[in-house]
Amino acid sequence: MIEINQSLLIQIINVLLLMWLLNVILYKPIRAILKQRSEKLALLESEAGAAQKGLADKEKDYQQRLLAARKEGLDYKNELKLKAQEEEKKLIQEANQKVEGELTQARQKISQQLEAARKSLTGDLSAFSQEIAIKILGRTI
Numbered sequence: 001m002i003e004i005n006q007s008l009l010i011q012i013i014n015v016l017l018l019m020w021l022l023n024v025i026l027y028k029p030i031r032a033i034l035k036q037r038s039e040k041l042a043l044l045e046s047e048a049g050a051a052q053k054g055l056a057d058k059e060k061d062y063q064q065r066l067l068a069a070r071k072e073g074l075d076y077k078n079e080l081k082l083k084a085q086e087e088e089k090k091l092i093q094e095a096n097q098k099v100e101g102e103l104t105q106a107r108q109k110i111s112q113q114l115e116a117a118r119k120s121l122t123g124d125l126s127a128f129s130q131e132i133a134i135k136i137l138g139r140t141i
Contacts, residue, residue, distance in 0.1 A: 121128075134140055
């Protein structure tokens with residue numbers, strides 16, 4: 001049976017003293033190290049979160065700038081295409097006007113040559129008709 005005497009009291013004091021010594025020597029430093037480690041992990045997690053957010057922001061910004069650059073490039077391409085089409089229309093129009101002018105000059109020249117030929121043939125018509133009549137009839141008229 002358990003007797004309550006001085007040895008029980010000494011045992012209780014020993015256990016309390018041992019608990020206090022273990023707490024001071026072992027448990028508090030381990031708790032401090034665990035607390036530091038958890039604080040460091042929390043700090044690293046917050047830094048990692050901030051870095052991920054910063055990366056997401058930079059990626060979003062990059063995508064927006066890339067989209068803007070593509071739009072700008074497409075707009076520039078369309079602008080160049082329109083300028084080229086306008087230049088092409090202008091060149092075709094100039095070529096058509098030049099050809100039309102040359103065609104008009106050629107028609108006028110042909111008309112003048114035709115008129116000159118008619119005048120020349122009209123003047124020679126009576127001489128030709130007399131020659132033909134002489135050849136057909138075989139006698140002079």
